Amino acid sequence: MRKNGNELLRKAKKNKNDEFYTQFIDIEREMKHYQNQFKNKVVYCNCDDPTKSNFYKYFAYNFEKLGIKKLIASCYIDDELSIFNYDQEKTCGYYYEYTGKKEEILVPTLNEVTYFEGNGDFRSSESIELLLQADVVVTNPPFSLFREYVEQIIKYEKNFLIIGNINAITYKEIFKLIHENKAWMGINMGRGISGFIVPEHYNLYGTETRIDEFGNRIVSSNNSLWLTNIDHYVRHxxxxxxxxxxxxxxxxxxxxxxxxxxxxxxxxxxxxxxxxxxxxxxxxxxxxxxxxxxxxxxxxxxxxxxxxxxxxxxxxxxxxxxxx
Known part of the structure; x- marks a missing residue:
């Protein structure tokens, strides 16, 4: 019983550290430097709930402006009982594809999404099938799985623009990519990223926390960056x-x-x-x-x-x- 309790606490701590959701303003602030590089591209946000993710909303709202061919967003649902999903009815992940057609829903509800057979983990075969369709991946991957996430993107030779912790560039796998000119930092980092939305169970403390006018609980970590392999002016x-x-x-x-x-x-x-x-x-x-x-x-x-x-x-x- 004690072993199971400790495992639950360990998993809860990891899940808590991964539950940092990107604000729309921060996506907009970074994406303005890549406006001409998404034309006719299939964009995949593979760590994003299409019913509420700001990554999905940004690309859906700017679909025509960016000239995107298709937008896909998929969501992971924990299929094991934990303190974060004990009241959850479904334990299957889901996804939504948007191509800008009139009959499609700009921001879907749970009635419009397509459910995976599994949990929707970005490493699952179902998610990888969607990844194979994509030209570029844009998301905020789980910080605890950052190495594994980047390894998968590189394996499938996808362009990417993702958020991570500044310390991620000290990982030997990530630094190797930077050294070989296969990845580099984006435009914004540190205080250039205004903060992340955290769920209700996250305790707000310290001077870098606040609740915005929409009731979102914001934590400004000031130690995050964008990592990418999409070219931008700073590199030149x-x-x-x-x-x-x-x-x-x-x-x-x-x-x-x-x-x-x-x-x-x-x-x-x-x-x-x-x-x-x-x-x-x-x-x-x-x-x-x-x-x-x-x-x-x-x-x-x-x-x-x-x-x-x-x-x-x-x-x-x-x-x-x-x-x-």
Whole structure:
């Protein structure tokens, strides 16, 4: 009995951390930078309830403007009893396809959706069948399954625009994609993402929580980002470098275990340094692969974390200026 109780609590905690729903304004704020890249595309939101998801609503409302060919949204329903679905009648996931025809419902109700035989998990064969139809996937996947989610998108060679935690770029699987120029950060991150809607059972606490005019409970985590493989202008815009290394060597200490200097902030990258520099992971938000080369992540020549006089700074990315 105790084992089952602990498992329920573990699952409840994971589910709670995954129940962060994206606001319409944040989708709109990011999507405005990709307006011409969805024409004649099949868009799949595979972690979204089509009856209420803001991802589905955004693409349905902007269907003609974006020139979308078809919109699909599918919803996962937990098929195991938990504190989050104990009063739920159906345990099957469902989906809805919208092609802009007059006889279709812009935002469906539960009477209009099509039910899966299973729970609608994005990893299920039924969901993958829908994924195979898609050109691009846009959603807020479960944070606890972020690695697995990205792995599936890459496996099926889909374009994507998804929300994740900033720390996701420290995962070796995700950083490998960034290093190989197969994925990059979107336009907005941190405070550029205004907050997530959370369910009633989520306790609001701290200064970064509020209830909006529609009664939505909002948590502003300030540690989220968009990850994508759809091109945008930032990737082709040089970072303006106003600092110099010569004459300011004391501000750029060298690593104990790597021939390179430490730079605490992206804005402090010196324009006159030719060798390796360690920068914070937030550098990737402004990373232009035409301006900088990524050498490696986090580790020194000895295989241990980069250190300065024995002190280990938070994750560093080693880069080199390609334009000197």
């Amino acid at each position: 815009t040089d970072i303006l470098l106003n600092k110099t290394y010569k004459g300011n060597e004391d501000k750029y200490p060298k690593y104990d275990n790597y021939d390179g200097i430490n730079v605490d902030k992206t804005k402090d990258i010196p324009r006159d340094y030719r060798k390796a520099m360690g920068v914070p992971i937030t550098f990737l938000h402004k990373f232009n692969p035409e301006q900088f080369e990524i050498i490696k992540f986090r580790k020194g020549d000895d295989g241990k974390d980069l250190s300065i006089n024995g002190r280990i700074p938070y994750f560093r990315i080693l880069i080199r200026n390609k334009k000197i």
